[in-house]
Amino acid sequence: MEQLLALFPLNTVLFPGGVLPLHIFEARYRQMISRCIQLKQSFGVVLIREGEEVGGTAEPYNIGTTATIQNVLRWPDGRMLLSAQGERRFRIREIVQEDPYLVASIEMLDEESTPDAEDLARQVRELYTKHRDAIAHATGVTQPMEELSDDPIIMSYQLSDQFRIINYSKQQLLEADLDERLGAIIEAFDRELRFLPPPPQLPSKTSDGPWTLN
The missing domain is CATH 2.30.130.40 (LON domain-like)
Structure with missing residues (x-):
């Protein structure tokens, strides 16, 4: 019909x-x-x-x-x-x-999850957290972290909507299938993280004694 x-x-x-x-x-x-x-x-x-x-x-x-x-x-x-x-x-x-x-x-155009989507979504969540922390370290401002959906499809749309990119690139994300969209999001986070200073790492304990933050 x-x-x-x-x-x-x-x-x-x-x-x-x-x-x-x-x-x-x-x-x-x-x-x-x-x-x-x-x-x-x-x-x-x-x-x-x-x-x-x-x-x-x-x-x-x-x-x-x-x-x-x-x-x-x-x-x-x-x-x-x-x-x-x-x-x-x-x-x-x-x-x-x-x-x-x-x-x-x-x-x-309905979408269904794929065998690779869960692993790709896990990578996206990790990079999302790293990106938020790197932005906070670079600017001194911690932005509230949006709660990402557990559904890889919904999460891919959430993040695609957030990206500040040209409309043509957003259209490509809209047209992509789920795995392609998640892969593009991973590439975008990786690309931005390369240009951001990493947040400081806390020192680990050693056998020499407890560490301090001084």
Whole structure:
């Protein structure tokens, strides 16, 4: 059965589980969001490949994330503020409508864990802690550590969403399969750790007697 989804092309990448604040001011997207709210439907967030957010039709990448609408605030002039909660990845099969907004025939891209995912996730958790400690040592500021999910899939999306990288690189993480995504996260942490001074190591006890911190 064909599944149709209204699309919102943006200069950002939304991952499953991520939250995206949106200011809806163009008439076409006010119409789209109002229809989604009325029919209790999701819409699709897709990164723009070519074109602009405002104005004409933008060409999106083929893989995006469905989003549910939350916390809608309507202004008297018709504008809306809302939060979009990322749900599931999807692939565009065909654009079936371009005016007033894009609608596509899509297929969902569900993920399952793999035999290697648990080991890769363990490496990611270790590097995440090392990276946090190295940042704290370099800056003198300890940032609160986000609790990572025990599910490798969810964890991979959590960290992909956190990375401060260009949109094209985030899109590659969104499109990657689980093992590729975890591997890319490991490489990113390794790369950053090479440029950060390691935190000091506590001396170990020796047979000469107890150590001190002086």
